[in-house]
Amino acid sequence: MIGHHRTRAIALAALAVGLGIGLGWAADKPMAEPQKGPPAGKGPMGKGPMGKGGQGKDAAFATDRDTFHFLLENHKAITRNVKKLDNGVETVTESEKPEVAKKIQEHVPAMYERLKSGKGVRYWDPLFAEAFKHGKKMKMEITNTAKGVKVVETSDNADVVKIIQAHAEVVSQFVKNGFDEAHKEHPVPGSEKKK
Numbered sequence: 001m002i003g004h005h006r007t008r009a010i011a012l013a014a015l016a017v018g019l020g021i022g023l024g025w026a027a028d029k030p031m032a033e034p035q036k037g038p039p040a041g042k043g044p045m046g047k048g049p050m051g052k053g054g055q056g057k058d059a060a061f062a063t064d065r066d067t068f069h070f071l072l073e074n075h076k077a078i079t080r081n082v083k084k085l086d087n088g089v090e091t092v093t094e095s096e097k098p099e100v101a102k103k104i105q106e107h108v109p110a111m112y113e114r115l116k117s118g119k120g121v122r123y124w125d126p127l128f129a130e131a132f133k134h135g136k137k138m139k140m141e142i143t144n145t146a147k148g149v150k151v152v153e154t155s156d157n158a159d160v161v162k163i164i165q166a167h168a169e170v171v172s173q174f175v176k177n178g179f180d181e182a183h184k185e186h187p188v189p190g191s192e193k194k195k
């Protein structure tokens with residue numbers, strides 16, 4: 001563990017970085033994770049300018065990040081099946097390991113909440129930035145299974161359906177490749193032509 005003074009120094013540095021880059025768009029960019037101090041909400045970070053923002057480190061951020069890092073670390077213990085629907089996807093994501101299954105069950109509603117509140121993560125990844133822009137047009141039905149979750153994620157908007165399906169493929173890549181995949185950017189469907 002790091003000492004108190006060091007924690008404060010890191011928190012202040014984090015604040016400075018946050019102010020420098022505006023709203024903390026780099027939340028969870030692998031190279032930009034100065035937030036190793038006290039749990040969000042309890043330390044100086046929790047009440048800082050980034051605590052309120054739509055894009056960046058809010059009170060739940062540290063918990064949510066720990067959860068998806070745990071899932072990435074344990075990616076080999078996760079199985080996933082994706083079925084495309086006309087209006088979205090139906091996915092089953094599970095693990096034989098109860099502690100992993102539990103984290104999957106925590107991760108999905110937390111991310112759905114973020115889609116609804118607009119407090120996103122991973123804004124440096126174009127596909128995720130786009131998903132959070134349209135989160136309110138997405139609907140997720142989450143059913144816990146004995147070993148994980150079944151999710152039906154849909155939208156009435158055809159472009160948003162493409163984002164949902166592209167995102168589901170990225171989750172499958174996270175499951176397959178773990179952190180190697182999490183370090184990559186993922187394109188928004190159709191953006192290849194525009195750029």
Ligand code: HEM
Binds near residue numbers: 093115122151167169
């Ligand atoms: C092995 C690692 C991971 C697993 C097993 C996992 C699992 C899931 C599942 C089951 C869903 C519901 C949608 C679907 O099934 O397609 C989901 C949604 C989501 N996940 Fe993850 N995830 C992982 C890693 C991550 C990481 C690293 C991030 C961000 C840094 C993340 C952010 C999100 C977000 C934002 C959503 C909601 C957006 C949407 O569905 O359009 N996940 N994840």
